[in-house]
Amino acid sequence: MEQIVKTLKWKGNYLQIIDQSFLPIKEKYIKLDTIEKVYDAIKTLKIRGAPAIGLAASFGLLLAAKKASTMDKKRFMDEMAKAIRFIKSCRPTAFNLFYGIGRLQSIIENSQLDPQQITKKMEDECKKMFEEDLKSCTSIGEYGESILKDGMRVLTHCNAGGLATSGIGTALAPIYLAKRKGKEITVFVDETRPVLQGARLTMWELKKAGVKAILICDNMAGFLMQQGKIDLVITGADRIAKNGDTANKIGTYSIAVLANYHKIPFYVAAPYSTFDFSISDGSGIPIEYRDREEVKRIMGQVISPDDVDIYNPAFDITPHNLITAFITEKGVFSPDLLTNINF
Amino acid sequence: MEQIVKTLKWKGNYLQIIDQSFLPIKEKYIKLDTIEKVYDAIKTLKIRGAPAIGLAASFGLLLAAKKASTMDKKRFMDEMAKAIRFIKSCRPTAFNLFYGIGRLQSIIENSQLDPQQITKKMEDECKKMFEEDLKSCTSIGEYGESILKDGMRVLTHCNAGGLATSGIGTALAPIYLAKRKGKEITVFVDETRPVLQGARLTMWELKKAGVKAILICDNMAGFLMQQGKIDLVITGADRIAKNGDTANKIGTYSIAVLANYHKIPFYVAAPYSTFDFSISDGSGIPIEYRDREEVKRIMGQVISPDDVDIYNPAFDITPHNLITAFITEKGVFSPDLLTNINF
Numbered sequence: 314m315e316q317i318v319k320t321l322k323w324k325g326n327y328l329q330i331i332d333q334s335f336l337p338i339k340e341k342y343i344k345l346d347t348i349e350k351v352y353d354a355i356k357t358l359k360i361r362g363a364p365a366i367g368l369a370a371s372f373g374l375l376l377a378a379k380k381a382s383t384m385d386k387k388r389f390m391d392e393m394a395k396a397i398r399f400i401k402s403c404r405p406t407a408f409n410l411f412y413g414i415g416r417l418q419s420i421i422e423n424s425q426l427d428p429q430q431i432t433k434k435m436e437d438e439c440k441k442m443f444e445e446d447l448k449s450c451t452s453i454g455e456y457g458e459s460i461l462k463d464g465m466r467v468l469t470h471c472n473a474g475g476l477a478t479s480g481i482g483t484a485l486a487p488i489y490l491a492k493r494k495g496k497e498i499t500v501f502v503d504e505t506r507p508v509l510q511g512a513r514l515t516m517w518e519l520k521k522a523g524v525k526a527i528l529i530c531d532n533m534a535g536f537l538m539q540q541g542k543i544d545l546v547i548t549g550a551d552r553i554a555k556n557g558d559t560a561n562k563i564g565t566y567s568i569a570v571l572a573n574y575h576k577i578p579f580y581v582a583a584p585y586s587t588f589d590f591s592i593s594d595g596s597g598i599p600i601e602y603r604d605r606e607e608v609k610r611i612m613g614q615v616i617s618p619d620d621v622d623i624y625n626p627a628f629d630i631t632p633h634n635l636i637t638a639f640i641t642e643k644g645v646f647s648p649d650l651l652t653n654i655n656f
Numbered sequence: 657m658e659q660i661v662k663t664l665k666w667k668g669n670y671l672q673i674i675d676q677s678f679l680p681i682k683e684k685y686i687k688l689d690t691i692e693k694v695y696d697a698i699k700t701l702k703i704r705g706a707p708a709i710g711l712a713a714s715f716g717l718l719l720a721a722k723k724a725s726t727m728d729k730k731r732f733m734d735e736m737a738k739a740i741r742f743i744k745s746c747r748p749t750a751f752n753l754f755y756g757i758g759r760l761q762s763i764i765e766n767s768q769l770d771p772q773q774i775t776k777k778m779e780d781e782c783k784k785m786f787e788e789d790l791k792s793c794t795s796i797g798e799y800g801e802s803i804l805k806d807g808m809r810v811l812t813h814c815n816a817g818g819l820a821t822s823g824i825g826t827a828l829a830p831i832y833l834a835k836r837k838g839k840e841i842t843v844f845v846d847e848t849r850p851v852l853q854g855a856r857l858t859m860w861e862l863k864k865a866g867v868k869a870i871l872i873c874d875n876m877a878g879f880l881m882q883q884g885k886i887d888l889v890i891t892g893a894d895r896i897a898k899n900g901d902t903a904n905k906i907g908t909y910s911i912a913v914l915a916n917y918h919k920i921p922f923y924v925a926a927p928y929s930t931f932d933f934s935i936s937d938g939s940g941i942p943i944e945y946r947d948r949e950e951v952k953r954i955m956g957q958v959i960s961p962d963d964v965d966i967y968n969p970a971f972d973i974t975p976h977n978l979i980t981a982f983i984t985e986k987g988v989f990s991p992d993l994l995t996n997i998n999f
Contacts, residue, residue: 337961501967504951504959506849506873512960520961527965530849530951531875532907536972539909564875566882570917571910608847608873614957616847617855618680618863622870624844629879 316447317475317482317489317518320365321372323440326379328372332359333476337517345369348377348396355403355410358508362477363551363587364446367409370400371439374417375432382432389428393421405599406560406628408552408589413442442586443479449584450480452642457487457547457582460645463496465544468534470503471562472514473549473582483582484547485515487640492524500526501543503534505562507607507625531564538575546572547640550583557633557648558595563626569635581631582640585656595630603627659790660818660825660832660861663708664715666783669722671715675702676819680860688712691720691739698746698753701851705820706894706930707789710752713743714782717760718775725775732771736764748942749903749971751895751932756785785929786822792927793823795985800830800890800925803988806839808887811877813846814905815857816892816925826925827890828858830983835867843869844886846877848905850950850968874907881918889915890983893926900976900991901938906969912978924974925983928999938973946970 319342322329327346334357335341343359345351351373354360360369377396381389397418404410420434461467473484481489491498500519505511512528519526529537537543546568552560559565559581572579592598605623609615617623633648643654662685665672670689677700678684686702688694694716697703703712720739724732740761747753763777804810816827824832834841843862848854855871862869872880880886889911895903902908902924915922935941948966952958960966976991986997 338958503875504849506847506875509959516960516964520964525965527967528951528960529967530906531873532846532849532910533967533969533972535910535913536906536969537967539972563873563879567875567878567910567914570878570914574913574917608871611954612957612959614955615681616852616955617859617871621859621863622868624870624872624876624880626876626879629876629882 317522320476321369323372330360334359336513348373352400352403363407363409364478366407367413367586368443368479370410371413371417371442373400374414375435375439378432378435382428386428404601406551406601409586412586446478447480449642450478450482450486453483453582453640454481454486454490456645457640458490461487461491461496461498466499466542468501468543468546470548470565470568471505472510474515474518476514476518483549488524489522500524502526502528503531506531534568535571538571538577543577545578547580547582550581550587551628552598553583553588554592554594555590556594557636557651559631560598560628563629566629566631569631573635578637579635580638580640581636584642598630601627659823660865663819664712666715673703677702680856691716695743695746706750706752707821709750710756710929711786711789711822713753714756714760714785716743717757718778718782721775721778725771729771747944749894749944752929755929789821790823792985793821793825793829796826796925796983797824797829797833799988800983801833804830804834804839804841809842809885811844811886811889813891813908813911814848815853817858817861819857819861826892831867832865843867845869845871846874849874877911878914881914881920886920888921890923890925893924893930894971895941896926896931897935897937898933899937900979900994902974903941903971906972909972909974912974916978921980923981923983924979927985941973944970
């Protein structure tokens with residue numbers, strides 16, 4: 314299935330992205346032609362969503378390589394080491410960033426080639442990762458679609474759609490493919506405070522795709538479940554530990570507890586690049602705490618008195634026992650079968 | 657304990673309220689001198705919180721009585737019947753409105769007196785209810801305070817503070833009294849979408865009173881509980897059925913499920929005027945659904961694409977089995993002992 318939206322596009326000497334901080338008000342595309350601009354775009358959520366962060370960071374490192382490719386090998390390697398440290402410090406939770414950079418790092422560190430040749434190989438690798446992500450989305454969509462029955466009402470949180478990937482998304486991919494097959498699916502969309510990725514981004518792309526979507530505040534999901542109005546939950550993921558514990562957008566854990574209480578299946582859709590098998594469980598996943606202003610201001614509008622204390626974790630950890638199964642590009646797996654996946 | 661804020665004040669021929677729709681930006685007091693203005697102020701959330709709604713509606717009916725008091729008895733009674741129907745249609749969920757109007761209705765319907773004398777009795781009754789609410793808050797505070805230990809971290813939702821009553825609040829009353837006794841309590845405050853009563857009102861009045869308060873988004877409470885950062889939950893209530901099922905601000909049910917999952921005590925603080933013993937369980941409590949614009953706009957700022965479907969229930973029902981106990985002006989009672997309270 315074609316993309317829903319051109320989230321990011323490599324243009325040979327720069328990365329073009331849709332600036333998600335303007336959505337849904339304005340569809341604005343911007344040009345990122347340095348690693349610093351890519352870093353800033355990821356940091357300030359102009360581009361977000363674990364797979365898209367991984368790809369953008371990789372293209373960012375590629376931009377640094379292109380810039381350094383006329384240097385001698387020693388200086389090039391120094392520049393690359395610096396650039397890798399820099400881009401890795403951008404956001405801590407989404408594993409896809411470390412996965413993408415890791416693949417490029419292998420090329421840089423294990424090659425006898427000269428800087429220009431290394432850069433060329435990095436560019437090929439970036440393009441390959443872009444295509445892999447695009448295909449993974451479609452596969453996730455196909456496996457996930459088989460779970461969805463006509464008439465189902467699905468709850469999703471944050472945005473794990475086209476805007477979070479190079480393809481049709483992770484959590485939303487099954488919904489897009491179900492629609493194409495003629496199944497009528499209703500999606501309840503958590504607005505997802507503080508940054509409102511649900512209200513701003515998921516509602517925008519579902520509307521664009523003609524999917525029936527209903528916006529709710531995050532605190533309404535439990536009431537919907539109590540009334541029997543949710544058949545299943547699908548979210549994306551930012552990092553999945555070896556035992557299946559999953560970091561995802563703040564609020565995911567609460568939904569998982571609520572789904573468990575109401576005996577509603579809770580699925581996590583994610584590609585290989587989100588799985589961090591080096592971490593045994595969720596306690597090893599670093600949680601990003603973001604600026605208090607994100608909570609205090611909603612799209613510029615101040616909502617609380619000045620100088621109040623604010624707590625703003627960007628992610629939480631859902632333990633594997635609350636997850637029914639993972640929808641991956643290789644199939645649907647319960648948490649205990651994760652390590653059996655032949656990625 | 658004195659009031660934290662002058663939520664509402666009867667001025668002899670009009671009701672003065674702080675217009676809560678301007679908080680925390682501006683502390684603006686407005687004059688309501690007709691039942692229509694009171695109706696509008698309640699409907700548009702200029703004054704809200706179950707006990708305050710009950711009092712405001714009662715003073716609203718008194719304003720209608722004052723206006724009609726020079727009419728003959730027959731016309732006065734017709735006007736009152738109309739005014740009662742009108743004010744009762746204002747908001748459906750908070751029982752305090754029906755309780756307050758019910759007390760005035762008894763005076764109107766059971767009296768042989770002339771309109772002016774009836775109006776005088778109504779005014780006395782309104783003032784009495786104001787004082788009763790003020791005292792109930794203090795008693796709730798005293799009983800609730802005994803539950804709070806030094807150093808405890810309490811989660812609250814919406815605003816059940818001074819701004820919701822004529823006194824020091826319901827859910828917040830124990831916290832104010834604990835502070836006065838020198839106990840250090842930290843309050844985590846759910847921002848409470850869509851109308852942000854937590855961020856705007858609870859943060860404002862806790863700050864004013866010097867209570868340590870930390871603002872969170874509604875979807876962060878579960879993560880805090882998982883980390884062991886919440887010792888207990890106290891919320892207010894809009895209507896409590898005979899079996900203890902409780903209607904309160906949307907999101908309360910989710911918190912109750914989360915508290916249950918984490919074995920955290922969940923208390924509901926409310927005065928007699930919130931208990932509706934005519935309803936056997938929560939299924940009989942009418943839930944108000946409010947305008948979609950409340951979700952779509954945050955203090956004027958649009959947060960989603962145009963023309964999307966939105967679901968906006970203002971309340972939800974927490975079943976009695978998820979409630980540890982009710983903190984009332986007569987003491988602390990578990991749900992199964994509710995009907996034993998000697999109000």
